[in-house]
Amino acid sequence: MIHHTESQLADSRKSGTPRRVLIVGGVAGGASCAARLRRLDETVEILMFDRGPYVSFANCGLPYYVGNVISNERKLLVASREMFRERFNIEVQTETEVTGIDRNAHAITVRNMRTSETRMERYDALVLSPGAAPIRPPLPGVDLPGVFAMRNIPDSRRIRSWIADHSAKTAVVVGGGFIGLEMVENLIHRELSVTVLEKLPQVMPTLDPEMAVPLMEHLTAKGVGLHLGDGLARIEERDEGGLVVIAESGTRLPADLVILAIGVRPETTLAKDAGLVIGPRGGVVVDAQMRTSDPHIWAVGDAVEVQDVLTGQDTVLPLAGPANRQGRVAAESIAGRATNFRGVQATAVVGVLGLTVASTGASEKGLRRAGVTGFEKVYLHPGHHAGYYPGARPIHLKLLFSTPNGRILGAQALGFEGVEKRIDVIATAIQFNGTVHDLAEAELCYAPQFGAAKDPVNLAGMLAENVLNGDMPVADWLELDRTDALLLDVREPDEFVRGHIAQAINLPLSQLRSRYVDLAKDRDIWIYCAVGQRAYFAARFLTQHGYRSRNLSGGYTTYKALKAAGVVP
Numbered sequence: 004m005i006h007h008t009e010s011q012l013a014d015s016r017k018s019g020t021p022r023r024v025l026i027v028g029g030v031a032g033g034a035s036c037a038a039r040l041r042r043l044d045e046t047v048e049i050l051m052f053d054r055g056p057y058v059s060f061a062n063c064g065l066p067y068y069v070g071n072v073i074s075n076e077r078k079l080l081v082a083s084r085e086m087f088r089e090r091f092n093i094e095v096q097t098e099t100e101v102t103g104i105d106r107n108a109h110a111i112t113v114r115n116m117r118t119s120e121t122r123m124e125r126y127d128a129l130v131l132s133p134g135a136a137p138i139r140p141p142l143p144g145v146d147l148p149g150v151f152a153m154r155n156i157p158d159s160r161r162i163r164s165w166i167a168d169h170s171a172k173t174a175v176v177v178g179g180g181f182i183g184l185e186m187v188e189n190l191i192h193r194e195l196s197v198t199v200l201e202k203l204p205q206v207m208p209t210l211d212p213e214m215a216v217p218l219m220e221h222l223t224a225k226g227v228g229l230h231l232g233d234g235l236a237r238i239e240e241r242d243e244g245g246l247v248v249i250a251e252s253g254t255r256l257p258a259d260l261v262i263l264a265i266g267v268r269p270e271t272t273l274a275k276d277a278g279l280v281i282g283p284r285g286g287v288v289v290d291a292q293m294r295t296s297d298p299h300i301w302a303v304g305d306a307v308e309v310q311d312v313l314t315g316q317d318t319v320l321p322l323a324g325p326a327n328r329q330g331r332v333a334a335e336s337i338a339g340r341a342t343n344f345r346g347v348q349a350t351a352v353v354g355v356l357g358l359t360v361a362s363t364g365a366s367e368k369g370l371r372r373a374g375v376t377g378f379e380k381v382y383l384h385p386g387h388h389a390g391y392y393p394g395a396r397p398i399h400l401k402l403l404f405s406t407p408n409g410r411i412l413g414a415q416a417l418g419f420e421g422v423e424k425r426i427d428v429i430a431t432a433i434q435f436n437g438t439v440h441d442l443a444e445a446e447l448c449y450a451p452q453f454g455a456a457k458d459p460v461n462l463a464g465m466l467a468e469n470v471l472n473g474d475m476p477v478a479d480w481l482e483l484d485r486t487d488a489l490l491l492d493v494r495e496p497d498e499f500v501r502g503h504i505a506q507a508i509n510l511p512l513s514q515l516r517s518r519y520v521d522l523a524k525d526r527d528i529w530i531y532c533a534v535g536q537r538a539y540f541a542a543r544f545l546t547q548h549g550y551r552s553r554n555l556s557g558g559y560t561t562y563k564a565l566k567a568a569g570v571v572p
Contacts, residue, residue, distance in 0.1 A: 024337060025111060025126040026051040027101045031323045032304030033132030035084060035330035037063055041091040045340040050124065054100040054116060058084060060238035065324055066182065067158040069166075070189025074213035079156060085394070104129070104277035106297055106370075117354070130297055131287065132330065133270035133539065135305035135321050139263060144238030148244050152183065152263040160269050166193055171259035174198070175248045177235050179206030183264035184355045186415050187227055189443065190262075191356065198256050200235060200248060205568065207360060209351070211367045212568035214415045218360055219298070220567075225356045230254060231488075235265075269306040282308040286319040290541055291343035292336035293329050303329035313412055313433070314347040314373040315366040320347045340496045350430040351394065352423045359422040363430035364413030367403060378412055379477065382468040382552050382557025384534040385420035385459040392451035396420055398520045402429070402463045403441070407439040409471050414463070426461045439467035466536065478529045478553040484572050488527035491552075493541045494559070504562060510511055512537045514542060524550055531555040531562065 013296070024040060024047055026033045037051050051058060057370050058081035084095040096113075102121070103112040111129065114121045137152035139145050149169070165171065174190045176183045179201035189199050199222070205215040206222070206229070219229060233250040237526065239249050242560050247345060248256040251282045269286045280296040282290040286308035293301045302324035308317045335342040352361040370378055380403050386395035398418035404411050414429045416422045432441050442464025449456055457465070469475035478488070490507035492499050499509040510518060512532070522528065528550055530538040535558045545552040554560070565571045 009498045012503060019172045023125060023129045024046045024049050024122055024128045024130065026130040026132060027111070028132035028134055028304070029053045029095070030060065030062060030132070030134060030304070031326035032134075032330040033130060034059040034087075035089065035327045036130050036301075036303060036334045037330075038082075038091055038095050039331045039334035040094060040337055043334060043340070044529075045092075045272040049091075050085070051093060051095045052099045052101050052113060053095070053097050054562055055157070056097055056519050058082070058087070058097055060156055062155065065153055065156065066185035066189045067496055068156075068159045069153075069162050069186065070192035072490045073078070073193060076156065076160070077211055101273060102436045104273055106277055106300070109299060110460075126299070130330075130333055131274060131295070131300065131302040131306065132326075133273060133306050134143075134385055135267035135269050135319075136553035137263060137315070138265045139346065140235065140265065142235060142237050144240075144246075145263065147240060150238055150263065162243075162262075165260055166195070166491075169259055171195060171311065173245075173247075173257060173259050174202055174262065175256045175258040176262045176264055177201075177248065178264035178266065179203070179229075179231075179284050180208060180264065180266065181351065181353050182351055183262070184222075185220070186262050187487075188354070188356050191225070195259075196226070196228075198230060200230045200233065200250060200256060201357060202232070202234035205354075209349070209362060209366065210360070210463065211401065213564040213570055214399070214401055214417065216564040216567045217417050218355065221356065221358045223552060228256075228357075230256065267305065269319055271306055274302065274306070282317055284317055284319045286309050286400065291332075293333040293344060294336065294442070301333040303333050309344065310346040311365070312348050314369065314375065316373055317457070318347065318349075320349055322347075322349070322351060324442075325348070345434075348430065348433055350426065352426065356421060358417060359419065360417050361423045361426035362413070362415040363426050363432050364411065364547075365403060366413060366415065370403065370412065375412075378403055379467070379470055380404075380556070381463065381477065382535065382561040383445065383459065383462055383466060384557065384560050385462055386455070387418055387459070388453055389455045397565075398422055398425065398459050400425065400459060400463055400507075401557075402442075402467055404439050404471075409440055409467060411437055411439060411442070421459075423456075425460050429463075432526060439464045440469065443468050466539075469539070475542060477556045480555060480562070480571055484553075486527070486529065488529045488553070489522070491522075491528050491530045491541070492559075493532050495538050500558070502563075504531065504559070507531075512541050515541055519545060519548060519550075522550060526551070528552045529555055533557045534558045534560050 005281050061079045087093040087095045098116045100114045110123045112471045113268045174195045174197050177200045179199045205217050225291050234251045236249045236251045245259050282288045287302040289307050292349050299443040305321040310316045350363040384397045396419045400416045403413040447458045493512040494511045532538040538554050542552040542554045
């Protein structure tokens with residue numbers, strides 16, 4: 004983080020001259036900064052520059068415009084040049100590229116993209132909001148006609164036209180992250196057959212591997228081809244027309260169009276050329292008020308590095324919510340208010356063909372990468388509302404928390420209904436340094452069609468409490484192939500026959516009280532059922548009768564996901 008002295012932060016405006024604030028880039032960060040600054044200060048002169056034709060548009064809606072879910076392009080326009088001028092007295096110049104910054108002269112070089120004319124514009128304060136650009140790897144064929152990356156409305160317009168003009172029937176999406184999966188859904192809406200090529204062995208890399216399994220199963224059930232663990236090598240044109248995507252393994256995937264959704268990279272050319280400090284993650288380094296290493300220049304949005312509030316590490320997080328808040332913080336800093344950006348916790352959600360995937364905070368693999376060891380986890384699979392009310396559907400939830408204090412570190416969830424509601428509650432608890440005890444005690448809305456008297460959020464907190472206070476010691480799934488503990492399956496015999504963990508013995512919970520004396524007391528017992536509840540009942544009973552018992556959290560449902568992800572053998 005950067006720290007500035009009071010003398011460095013001195014107001015640079017000249018006597019009798021209105022302060023001049025220039026903002027490079029609109030959309031979430033730049034546009035929110037401009038509007039907030041005007042609300043705080045009517046005297047300042049504000050100019051905003053964008054090299055695209057639109058200064059404020061809903062870039063998160065672009066895949067849905069491709070899919071005709073949003074059919075009217077004008078719905079994507081959040082604010083026009085005219086609105087900024089009439090409502091806020093802010094001058095917006097579109098199709099205008101900022102090509103350089105002269106920090107000594109406090110001026111930028113601006114090029115009119117329609118006429119190629121250049122000029123200098125003076126600033127007292129400069130805000131950089133250039134965003135991030137889709138990654139186009141330097142591979143053969145990535146610039147062929149029919150190969151697209153998506154960043155703005157013209158990009159989505161070109162994809163729509165290609166589908167219509169070429170009667171496209173097949174598509175390959177390279178990359179299985181947020182944008183990739185949203186494009187998968189919307190191309191299927193357009194009745195295309197879609198294959199995902201992903202270099203990692205899972206889609207949604209932000210999730211832990213086992214939590215991505217239900218998503219991958221859902222995609223496969225919906226007819227999406229998944230080609231995982233294989234990267235892009237090149238793209239070629241076919242003699243018979245169309246394209247073929249060639250993977251590193253040599254696999255050939257024919258397509259009428261290709262979407263590159265490999266990820267995004269912070270747009271830092273201006274900042275680098277101006278000598279601003281760039282961090283190890285490739286983003287512009289800023290302080291808590293979004294100031295760069297130059298006290299007269301701020302930076303916001305996808306181009307900056309910010310602190311992860313869970314791990315304390317710096318990160319680049321291209322999400323609209325944080326970008327909006329950063330724009331607001333920068334505006335308040337320019338206006339003289341000491342507002343700080345608190346950092347990020349990566350709360351995100353994506354809908355994929357009816358399935359909702361949401362997460363907040365750290366993942367297990369992220370914690371391990373950061374060197375965090377003092378944490379535990381629980382899995383649960385509750386219904387999204389009361390089971391007796393028709394239509395209850397499961398939510399697959401993983402909660403991570405520190406030991407021994409129970410601070411919430413992260414959560415991931417998948418399901419068809421009620422998923423984002425639960426993650427939002429947990430995200431709010433994280434923001435206030437909440438613990439699993441807060442989740443257990445949270446008073447949430449309940450009616451049978453919306454939840455349960457013990458909401459999934461409450462249940463997650465209660466399970467974690469049971470782990471912390473010793474009521475439900477958990478065994479580590481990762482030790483499954485190395486333990487000599489007795490594996491006890493307490494499901495009914497018909498469930499056991501349909502599938503079970505190797506070497507497990509079956510002693511149904513319904514028979515446990517009459518048969519538990521057959522179990523040896525000198526051996527650890529690891530217990531599981533379908534989702535964890537019966538195993539917990541069994542563990543409590545055996546523990547109180549002198550047995551060394553532990554629960555395999557999440558039961559056989561979690562085991563199957565871990566096995567499918569290759570986490571357990």
